[in-house]
Amino acid sequence: MPTLVECVPNFSEGRRTEVIQQIIAQIRSVEGVKLLDYSADESHNRSVVTFIGEPEGVKEAAFRAAKKAAELINMEEHRGEHPRMGATDVIPFIPISDVTMEDCIRLARELGQRMGEELNIPVYLYEEAATRPERKNLANVRKGQYEGLKEAIKQHERQPDYGPQEMGKAGATAVGARPPLIAYNINLGTDDVNIAKKIAKAIRGSSGGFVSVKALGVLLEDRNIAQVTINMCNYKEVPLFRVFELVKSEAARYGVNVIGSEIVGLIPMEALLEVAEFYLRLEGFRKEQVLETRITE
């Protein structure tokens, strides 16, 4: 496998298709970078773009996209439901294969510095790349949004990590590093949504469960079954099998079976290999034993 970094920037444009296309064209213009997905939300007036590639290529693609967004998006005119502070609102780098979190933090710093110097955009490092504890949380970085930050940026505690301590029409950008997020749902053999809610409460960090797990109990109306819908924000710390087994155990308390589970969207190979390793009690297994990893070495 080549070294692979994923990048999921969010841009403050979800309505003008031609603007979104021009930003995406910048990402596609970097050789070796592959666009995996993009989606635009009209009411949020925001687009989420997912691409992947070798670290330097991904960093370059993120820079070009941010430069184009600064040219085409005027935050003075931007309206939308989703909190935002810049034309390019957030840029997270995500380690996928043969890359460490430290590598991604370095990418965030290098990109942040370049955006500050060449594009004159204030940049805040966030999540794993944060330089202050309170900036790990994106909500703190983005507090007041574009309009509020125009004034607040002058305060010492809101000083950006790179770029000017004042806002232009492209606003400010949060650049950071985080583990891959896995969207994972577990379906229960019951239509009692309260059981799903109780299980969700037991496993999620906000109510004392696994720190990196977010979860809600919902009812799937079309199938008339309850579901625990989960965001796994750090699968290396809390793997899929641990969450699955805990949900199974909690469900059994109510005499309810786990009837299935679903992975929504993409997942790193390693997260599934760990599941096989766990249940087969594998000894001494290495990812390099997977045939497909050998062809692109």
Add this chain to the structure above:
Amino acid sequence: MPTLVECVPNFSEGRRTEVIQQIIAQIRSVEGVKLLDYSADESHNRSVVTFIGEPEGVKEAAFRAAKKAAELINMEEHRGEHPRMGATDVIPFIPISDVTMEDCIRLARELGQRMGEELNIPVYLYEEAATRPERKNLANVRKGQYEGLKEAIKQHERQPDYGPQEMGKAGATAVGARPPLIAYNINLGTDDVNIAKKIAKAIRGSSGGFVSVKALGVLLEDRNIAQVTINMCNYKEVPLFRVFELVKSEAARYGVNVIGSEIVGLIPMEALLEVAEFYLRLEGFRKEQVLETRITE
């Protein structure tokens, strides 16, 4: 993922390093083909080479290697413990990724025909590519070995699928297609090798178990534990989890735990994804959801 075929030819030379190197050089000379492994056995006087790549490249590499082997190896002078009938003794094609068994059977036929026509080597199609039921089994194809086949080839039932009905000094070659073989061991929490032997008997095809499974019970002297050592010859028909769960269940009959398992060598990604799917009870999972498969599309 690109379309990937594996090829594991066996050559009747395990002593003269320079001969083995020249054969391998032919494989390396094809662009896009990746040599994964090779090993030479002196007492067998035989080498096993593993390479992988796109179908046409793999076929070309196999042809070039067979041509070189025919130039450098004289079967009149070959002595070794392992049964053999040709300088290139066997060439199996193995579907790995986005390739069907039918594709590999076609590769076997095309290579066999070319070897017959251009190299004047008798070729027998075997395993999944066999044209007669008795030729599925390599032992039948190779009966009498090089020395015996020189006469036997003249019989109607030993007529090759391609090439002349007579043997030159390069002998004859079996070309075929088969599923990937997974070497898989399951370790037991006992030093009683008889329990491992009973479990092996229960799971292997030769004594009525899974048709495509071979198994033996052995004692690991260094760890003083019994092991069921397994060759899984068709993981799509009989997946890893089914063998693991059956061994666990049979071991429990003797009050013995499965303490671990091992994958020896390489394994297709799909075989491990199926394990994760089984235990997580995944619904609607597709291999394309694995991030790493997207980069090389």
